[in-house]
Amino acid sequence: MLKAEGVAYHYPGGADVLSEVSFSASAGEVLALVGRNGAGKSTLLRLLNGLRKPTRGSIVVDGMNTTDTPVHLISRVIGTVFQAPEQQIFNATVHDEVMFGPRNLPISAEERDRRVHEALARTKLAEFAKHHPLDLDQARRRFVALASVLATGPSALLLDEPQRGLDARSRSLLETIIRQEQQAGRCIIIVCHDMEFVARLATRVIALSEGRLSADMAPLQFFTNPALTAAASVEAPDIVRLSQALLLPPSLTPAAFAEAWLADRQETSTQV
DSSP states (O other): OEEEEEEEEEOTTSOEEEEEEEEEEOTTOEEEEEOSTTSSHHHHHHHHTTSSOOSEEEEEETTEETTSSOHHHHTTTEEEEOSSGGGTOOSSSHHHHHHHHHHTSSOOHHHHHHHHHHHHHHTTOGGGTTSOGGGSOHHHHHHHHHHHHHTTOOSEEEEESTTTTOOHHHHHHHHHHHHHHHHTTOEEEEEOSOHHHHHHHOSEEEEEETTEEEEEEOHHHHHTOHHHHHHTTOOOOHHHHHHHHTTOOOOSSHHHHHHHHHHHHHHHHHHO
């Protein structure tokens, strides 16, 4: 679905923000881009969706090289939700905002209406369809941006800190949508500083350190390697550290931790 090869980027007159970054992503994967502030994560997202062009190297999305492909064609296969949803919301009602993308696709009016209805229902925004998006709270504005992307039916989703500002209920809804998109075969790339969120959802972790790729591996492998987490300036999730403190196999989710703990208790009682 997506391949970055030897990608470097610098802003005019500046040093490289990214250097020699290479990785690929396939349908059904959830990749978490992690690293300290300024590591180049958001810049990399803007390279992946074609808003910026690599200084060196190449990015190919669904067979299209982003260097010489118009952004409007790339946007048909990659949908982006920015860290601040206000940056991408510009219509006077939630309905019109979600309709904007489908209206610009070569699909029937019936299909456009179906997509908008479905996107509003999935993001729990149907009752706010006639509201101005900027009159909604921060969480709902973020879901307006997400709904507008879902309605275009992209093959890949780029989400920049999508969990930021969400309460527990909204975060649960977001995680449900991400899992649904993964099961539908979407490629999903998430920039995130919340390692608990990463542990629950990611199938791979892509870590950036000083503009370079410092890790590309399964979450459990990454979070149990102190050298790699330190290089990326992140901490292992609490659930991983608790597992290790209790000398249990490391777990990424409460369910996995409970299973490991019960198995250990059963083994202990059998020995006694």
